Amino acid sequence: MSNGLRLEVSGLTKRFGGLAAVKELGFAVRAGEILGLIGPNGSGKSTVMKLIMGIERANTGQVKLDGVDISGWPSHRIARAGVGIVFQHSRPLGRQTVLENIKLALLPDSLWRLVADAGVDRKARSIAEQVGLGAVLDRKPSGLAFGDLRRMEMAKAIARDPKVVLLDEPFAGLTSAEVEAFSTLIRGFRDAGRAVLLVDHKVKSVAALVDRVLAMYLGENIAEGTTEKVMSSERVRQVYLGGKIESMDRAGETARGQAPLLEVEKATVHYGKAQALEAVSLQVCEGEFVSLVGLNGAGKTTLFNAISGLVPYAGTIQFRGRSLQRMTAGAIARGGVVQCPETRELFGDMTVQENLDLGGHHLPAATRARQLAWLYELFPVLGSRQTQTARTLSGGEQQMLAIARALMMRPALLILDEPTLGLAPVILNQLSEALQQLRQTREMTVLLGEQNVTFALPHADRIYVLEHAHIVWEGSPSRFVEEMGTIYFDDPVTLRRS
Amino acid sequence: MRRLLRSRPLWIALVVIGVASVLPVWLSAYVLGVLTAGYYFGVFSMAWDLLFGFAGEVNFGPTFLIGLGAYTAAILNSRFGLAIPLCVIAGVTVALIGGLLLALPALRLRGPYFGLVTLVAVLLLQNAVVIFAGVTGGEIGMTVPDVLSLSAATNYWYGLIFLVICAIILFGLSRSSMGLILQASGQDPIEAQALGFNVTKHKLMAFSISAVFSGMAGAMLVFYMGAASVGTLIDISIGVQIIIAAVLGGRRSILGAALGAVFLIAAGEVLRPLGQLNTFVVSALALAVILFFPDGLLGHTLRRREAK
Numbered sequence: 001m002s003n004g005l006r007l008e009v010s011g012l013t014k015r016f017g018g019l020a021a022v023k024e025l026g027f028a029v030r031a032g033e034i035l036g037l038i039g040p041n042g043s044g045k046s047t048v049m050k051l052i053m054g055i056e057r058a059n060t061g062q063v064k065l066d067g068v069d070i071s072g073w074p075s076h077r078i079a080r081a082g083v084g085i086v087f088q089h090s091r092p093l094g095r096q097t098v099l100e101n102i103k104l105a106l107l108p109d110s111l112w113r114l115v116a117d118a119g120v121d122r123k124a125r126s127i128a129e130q131v132g133l134g135a136v137l138d139r140k141p142s143g144l145a146f147g148d149l150r151r152m153e154m155a156k157a158i159a160r161d162p163k164v165v166l167l168d169e170p171f172a173g174l175t176s177a178e179v180e181a182f183s184t185l186i187r188g189f190r191d192a193g194r195a196v197l198l199v200d201h202k203v204k205s206v207a208a209l210v211d212r213v214l215a216m217y218l219g220e221n222i223a224e225g226t227t228e229k230v231m232s233s234e235r236v237r238q239v240y241l242g243g244k245i246e247s248m249d250r251a252g253e254t255a256r257g258q259a260p261l262l263e264v265e266k267a268t269v270h271y272g273k274a275q276a277l278e279a280v281s282l283q284v285c286e287g288e289f290v291s292l293v294g295l296n297g298a299g300k301t302t303l304f305n306a307i308s309g310l311v312p313y314a315g316t317i318q319f320r321g322r323s324l325q326r327m328t329a330g331a332i333a334r335g336g337v338v339q340c341p342e343t344r345e346l347f348g349d350m351t352v353q354e355n356l357d358l359g360g361h362h363l364p365a366a367t368r369a370r371q372l373a374w375l376y377e378l379f380p381v382l383g384s385r386q387t388q389t390a391r392t393l394s395g396g397e398q399q400m401l402a403i404a405r406a407l408m409m410r411p412a413l414l415i416l417d418e419p420t421l422g423l424a425p426v427i428l429n430q431l432s433e434a435l436q437q438l439r440q441t442r443e444m445t446v447l448l449g450e451q452n453v454t455f456a457l458p459h460a461d462r463i464y465v466l467e468h469a470h471i472v473w474e475g476s477p478s479r480f481v482e483e484m485g486t487i488y489f490d491d492p493v494t495l496r497r498s
Numbered sequence: 499m500r501r502l503l504r505s506r507p508l509w510i511a512l513v514v515i516g517v518a519s520v521l522p523v524w525l526s527a528y529v530l531g532v533l534t535a536g537y538y539f540g541v542f543s544m545a546w547d548l549l550f551g552f553a554g555e556v557n558f559g560p561t562f563l564i565g566l567g568a569y570t571a572a573i574l575n576s577r578f579g580l581a582i583p584l585c586v587i588a589g590v591t592v593a594l595i596g597g598l599l600l601a602l603p604a605l606r607l608r609g610p611y612f613g614l615v616t617l618v619a620v621l622l623l624q625n626a627v628v629i630f631a632g633v634t635g636g637e638i639g640m641t642v643p644d645v646l647s648l649s650a651a652t653n654y655w656y657g658l659i660f661l662v663i664c665a666i667i668l669f670g671l672s673r674s675s676m677g678l679i680l681q682a683s684g685q686d687p688i689e690a691q692a693l694g695f696n697v698t699k700h701k702l703m704a705f706s707i708s709a710v711f712s713g714m715a716g717a718m719l720v721f722y723m724g725a726a727s728v729g730t731l732i733d734i735s736i737g738v739q740i741i742i743a744a745v746l747g748g749r750r751s752i753l754g755a756a757l758g759a760v761f762l763i764a765a766g767e768v769l770r771p772l773g774q775l776n777t778f779v780v781s782a783l784a785l786a787v788i789l790f791f792p793d794g795l796l797g798h799t800l801r802r803r804e805a806k
Contacts (some may be wrong), residue, residue: 053692054691055611055688055691055692074691074696075688075691075692075693076690076691076692076693076694076696076697077696078691079691080694080695081695084692085692087688087689087692090686090689091686091689093678093681093682093685095681095682095750096678100678103678104678104679104693105680105693106696107675107678107679107697109679109694109696109699111699111700111703112669112677113675114670114675115674115675116675156693160693160694194663370586
């Protein structure tokens, strides 16, 4: 405590199988300080939080709270010691009122105290007042607006009176007015002398709030210091924007002007109270490669799932002029719209060959054999791993298998959701080459969702930028390169402030 | 206190209990007998609901706990001539110890394994009873020399009072701080831990309470029926009935479980003239309720009022 360091993390490493999610990470947060932990999706930020909270166990490394080593303690003990967390997704008690949900956080971990102290009720009410829930105390969580639900989670964190607060993307899905209110609450944590670790994937949304920033990529610390310093760091710009940006405009014909193969008109999706997609319109023409760029949480996967018929939506989605609204997911896939999901969804205990056979089970044997031969040519590494089970493949190989399996279905439109997620740069190149080959040799239409712009750009005829459930930009790759800096880094709010 | 007096469910419950307590005036000994058995089943279902509806753990072997309590009581009474209250206390103790021995390792398992372990426990107990037939009477079962009462009405009141006391305690627990923590542990154990609750400890407590009430009701049932047998106390199908009753009445409501159990037992008797079809009709009815009112009968009416 002598040096004011509330939370000290050193040499933290966590491996999942062969993949190191966090590598030798170290940092410290003082009392009354807000540290922003930023990095693109898959960089290991959430894992760091879980390691501190004891939800996951670190392979090596140390976490100290006020100088006491808490690594290896069970979560509830870490919580009692003074670490609080606000999860991004939580499941409040649905049959209890807001007040009771807050009271829960105030209860002692005792088996014998059946009736809460009288002070608990008073305290719960005052905390609710403080976060702006005073008017909805007696409502059930199901009757709350999304922002109020998040407020309730904040209230629970405050109720625990933690020395260290971990906030997992506190602004996701909030309106700008709510973002302001939450920022004030978080500043309140700082003023109360708590140490705050704030995780977010965007620099700009936390820039005005944090005292220091630590940028992570692939589990490693790539920059640390003031917001300005981190934002101007070459490495950070590289990670967020990609290094040398190449755009390859395809020689000859542009696909525009042709009848669109896929046409999305004002698609809107809500998950409960959270708005995932708002009046999104986009077109993909026959033979075109379209990239949908946006950070994690922008709504890419939701849009793809709406197209694939996996989530209900308002608006129209047409494929070859036919509405997909009433079709089942299976019928849509058989109709030629094949999605290769972010989560890959491979059959882990089946071999590479079996996974591919399943993708092409509806094809006549001869066609299937031809398709298989072509795919092994496209992804040679899969050819050499035919009899290996999918589970034992590396992340990159699994991704290739997932794409290959989608291609076995001979899609008219292939939807690739975040194929680069968590992959090493060398694998990215291999994947990139395969896509390039695909683009040049086949009559194939591809809709690619990516947050890695470096990867998305070379493969795009056209680019859409999705942000906060809205399409905010559309244009050619070359125009994107020119305007990208503005799209990604300049924030109207920050500009006004400075 | 004033809010309690004004709450409608309380008055409804009092009226139901009032009507139930004067039923022996009109009903035949046979019908009373059916209802009495239903009351003991009600306790089984409520104890199960505390574990499933609140702690979120599916116990496929409620009859393991019931059987331990029942057979302990039956053996002590018939072999050693212990008085009924002592036998019941011993039954509760053994059910609690057996439950803890089972739950301590099982609660460390994730996903569906807890349920599977409890299922296997029932089979083990069932086989143990058959193997040690010399002590337990094996497949035929055993009779106990003492019974609660020979009068159907007295037995009925015993059952009703027992049910009401258990319902008050279990319902009270479910609405206490403990119930709140249990629900949080059942719904989102990670968050519950992050709020500083030792989830395993609280679930173990819920299991212990469930074991105590199951064992007690099992022992009482033996002295009501005057016999203990695998088919009426331990068999998997009995456990399934208890689970169906709780789901039928409405999980997470405790009282719904009791209603569901009485309803299920009574329906089985009413439909007895149907012969073989009886079980089929009751099962189909249960299936329909589960499909169309997944919150159960009581849960459904409560939910509708909440929505208004």
